[in-house]
């Protein structure tokens with residue numbers, strides 16, 4: 001279980017790269033996969049996808065802007081929660097530090113908008129904040145966004161980017177898995193559409209709850225997706241795992257995903273799905 | 287490592303020895319025995335009355351601690367174990383079936399540890415693969431069909447972290463159970479009897495009533511794992527056990543557990559049938575309360591239970 005929270009070696013550059021992109025001096029960005037150094041502006045113009053195909057991590061707002069039509073997004077306020085339910089040593093300072101560093105209140109941003117004219121509620125996790133881990137705030141934000149979607153009879157999508165449970169919130173964190181799944185069940189029972197898009201990384205308690213519960217489970221290329229961490233699995237089974245273990249492509253092969261969708265095709269992909277589930281397209285008998 | 291309650295164990299042994307001696311040799315140790323028993327009571331109060339989280343972790347992990355099948359055997363009048371996920375596998379780390387409990391048919395599902403090395407290997411130390419969760423789901427859906435309450439016993443270090451488990455969808459199997467259990471229109475009672483290890487525990491633990499044995503634990507990560515991650519030092523597990531708030535009283539206070547089932551003094555393993563009686567009486571009471579509710583009321587209360595956690 002512990003390895004959920006560790007950054008796997010291959011992707012260890014995620015945080016530092018993100019920081020470098022964020023600060024004004026981040027004129028150039030180096031690709032962790034092909035080592036190419038290019039202008040950050042140029043990379044951003046290509047949806048932050050390197051020429052080698054590596055998908056650099058996006059911030060939550062970058063994701064919204066890439067998927068939704070300009071000017072259609074309404075962001076939701078985060079619901080109030082107990083910020084430090086266990087009174088955990090140093091935790092409030094860590095939260096504050098990440099808030100200052102990222103400009104986010106928590107590891108998630110939720111909102112509603114339009115994708116080529118089709119309405120969609122979205123929850124977008126941001127791995128820069130506490131590695132995207134899920135505590136009460138993330139769980140409540142997802143729950144309220146789904147409840148809103150159920151009430152308004154709208155489709156919902158969640159972009160996962162999470163190391164799993166928020167350790168400093170202990171069992172309060174674990175129970176957010178149950179909470180988010182419960183409201184997804186009610187959304188689903190209302191006949192509504194849920195698209196889960198897993199991005200790097202989607203592990204632990206997040207992969208074992210809402211991330212895997214989509215009517216469509218898709219992933220970005222090269223994302224790390226799994227329940228247990230690589231190191232703990234290697235220790236348990238005493239064998240070396242293949243290089244591509246727990247990647248999107250690996251999971252697609254293993255029958256665990258509907259598809260791996262490149263960022264360049266993502267908006268079109270969403271549009272097609274939303275179109276096929278919009279009013280008037282679903283009649284068993286005509 | 288010596289158990290934290292070693293002084294109590296030693297004194298209990300001494301008293302038993304004296305009893306034996308009195309019986310076999312016809313000697314009168316009444317006075318000495320009374321004195322020792324009084325001392326034992328005070329020592330028990332001192333040690334078990336001030337139990338640290340880490341002490342409870344040790345009791346929850348006690349190799350002789352009663353398992354799911356122990357409780358089923360002692361609580362139920364009849365039990366038919368049902369096997370298999372219907373897709374090629376029967377995971378022995380999760381057991382399940384239908385049972386009679388005071389004239390009422392119930393579905394019972396639980397993690398199952400072994401009592402010795404051989405059984406532990408067969409049962410994978412109570413750590414399920416995806417197929418275990420899928421078997422559990424199959425049996426729960428059967429319970430819904432026949433309108434039977436569901437009782438789950440939680441007792442696992444966690445879902446198995448293995449290559450095959452990942453390839454066959456450990457995440458999806460657990461997630462699906464959370465999703466489906468959330469909407470089941472029958473009462474669900476979950477009882478943590480030993481260790482509740484994270485998602486692997488929750489995978490059969492979405493419920494109307496979460497009950498915990500007094501010395502059971504339920505945590506998002508093991509104390510050792512938490513210490514290694516937070517402070518890069520697994521030896522700080524004792525400290526982690528405290529700060530992660532994983533005991534029954536902690537979780538009751540946090541509004542996550544709904545009740546505590548008292549344990550036999552010194553731990554459930556010391557008197558398994560007495561412990562089973564205690565479990566049974568709480569279970570009867572909770573079942574009676576829940577079976578009075580309509581399916582709509584059940585779902586509404588279940589929704590509210592999870593909605594409020596952390597807010």
Ligand SMILES: [Zn+2]
Nearest residue numbers: 031034050052
């Ligand atoms: Zn590259």
